[in-house]
Amino acid sequence: MNRYRMHLMVCGGTGCRSSQSVQIVENLNQELKKAGMDQEVQVVTTGCFGFCEKGPIVKIYPDNIFYVEVKPTDAAEIVAEHVVKGRTVQRLVYKDPAGGKQIPASTDMPFYGQQIRIALRNCGLIDPENIDEYISVDGYQALGKALSTMTQQQVVDTLKKSGLRGRGGAGFPTGLKWQAALKQKSDKKYIVCNADEGDPGAFMDRSVLEGDPHSVIEAMAIAGYATGADEGIVYVRAEYPLAVKRLKIAIAQAEEYGLLGKEILGSKFSFRIRLSLGAGAFVCGEETALLNSVEGSRGEPRMKPPFPAEKGLFGKPTIINNVETFANVCPILLNGPEWFASIGTEKSKGTKVFALSGKINNVGLAEVPMGITLREIVENIGGGVRDGRTFKAVQIGGPSGGCLPKSLLDIPIDYESLSAAGAMMGSGGMIVMDDTDCMVNIAKYYLDFTVDESCGKCTPCRVGNKRLFEILERITDGKGTMKDLDDLEVLGGTIRDASLCQLGQTAPNPVLSTLKHFRDEYIAHIVDKRCPSGVCQNLIHYVVVADKCIGCTVCARNCPVSCISGERKTAHVIDQERCTKCGVCFSKCPVDAIVKE
């Protein structure tokens, strides 16, 4: 086999592919061929590097240079300058936004500085479509170790000792879940991987599947061995075509190598994995609704207990774990539970992957040790709030989570602290909001989502959330009363207590948390009929400041409903009755004479 002196790693995650990273790979290969270097320099398509903000990313080994925002046309220069002559292409190097200093090595970037990569260990490091590369970084060693040196109980004990908790939302201890399934006597058991990932703004699981599918497959096989299951199912949404494709490739390769199938590595253990594609309903991420969906029924939740570990898929004992949970399993087996337990806080061990988005400088994927503060994530890794605006809140946990204000930025990230603050770990979506975001409107947005996604099986969720939404709508329309605030709290509490599954139980969280931390914004909408952030259309007016208006007629000519009148060179007037608040005049006025009130 050829040994390459240089590796050009090109991000092949969904984000970078949508900005032409596939073309970059092609061009690099062409340029290398032209330079006669295709035998000594290798181009590798990898999974997500996490720094999506500045994608497409190209990382170069052994020089450890990190290029950002690379375009297909940059391939020629990278090859001619960097590959052939060893000169870094300065204009593609990442620049620290604070101070504008160039930072060529990823290890020196603040974005990576505080990260610890366990679940994402291979993302950006290997070619996810090549099992040999996975094997070269100790892939399938954990499975081999379990099969050849550990009893089922020892595997379960190792997980228990590690303190690993579910990364899909609820944070249930993984070792206990596996123990419960191991205990069951049954002719058939299943391992299910939950890759539904329905939270708006979340893309952690997708990135793991796209960047390192074997790590999940290997862990599922280990779970199968530990609990006596012989079949695994990955429930993945069909809207993740790249993840589906790479999973299929990975499963086929593992079968070819005998790492899935009959009598794996000469042991008595047999295990196979198949995919089940979801149609993208949020409720199907709930474990029992997911089981119904796999069975071919409607995606509606079941009563618990019995828990899936007792009676799951087709009535058989079933382990359901999240993608990221599985991605942590192999390193725990190889490095030992003590190693894992040494990272994180007393009750939350290891790391968590967060998908950073919203009004933040570094949109992307970051894996951080538990116990890090929100502030460290937002300010250091995320690079602070975008466009120099002021931070208002961070939304954590998606539609089941909550919004936390500035005063809570210093709480440590762990399951308990986040719940106590009115949010939740959830799957790891983290959306940053600034002073132009209206918190009442945000709450309404999330509720709109859950109303839409409710399966309709139980009344509190189906009807209650709809009523909550209507109250919010009243408030943002300027028709709310102070009594509405009490109603929101009482009704929200009832929905939380009475719904069948956590979709309903947690749906009021975005409302209750904003009501708790941003009550004054609600009151401004109700009492002053004013939206402090200038978002809610019915509560804002555009007015012409007569002193400033130069009568240029730009606003009048651009108004789509012709509701602005005035003579040339005299102040104009907006007819409030007919104004649709589209904001065109506001943005077109050359002298800023139109204000939003």
Place this chain on the structure above:
Amino acid sequence: MAKLKSMEELAKLRDDMKNRTEMRVTGTNPDRIVLSVGMATCGIAAGGRDTMKTLVEELEKHGINNVSVVATGCLGYCYAEPVVEVRFPDKGPILYGDVDVKRAREIVDQHLVKGILLDHAIIGKGAGRR
């Protein structure tokens, strides 16, 4: 690919595959040995490309994995190109001149494998006086 039948076969495959990714894993380790080949216009004109290729091939032949071969710009010794700098992590750099294919083999054979410096080829001592 035949199915893997035992833990030993898997371990062997891993060791065989190690050099596919080793550079990426250890590429940032400070204890790597770095061979820099002068690849500016002068270096390329003097045959730096062949020198580089040979170094990579020889390392592969000897199964040496903790060495990075990198291209570098003009070092100012244009008269002695192709120039190769050998840098062990805890030692000062050694600069060889006139490194043709034969000398590139010697560098790997003698300096890297046996730890013997090629005195006659060090710039300032013997090299560059053709």
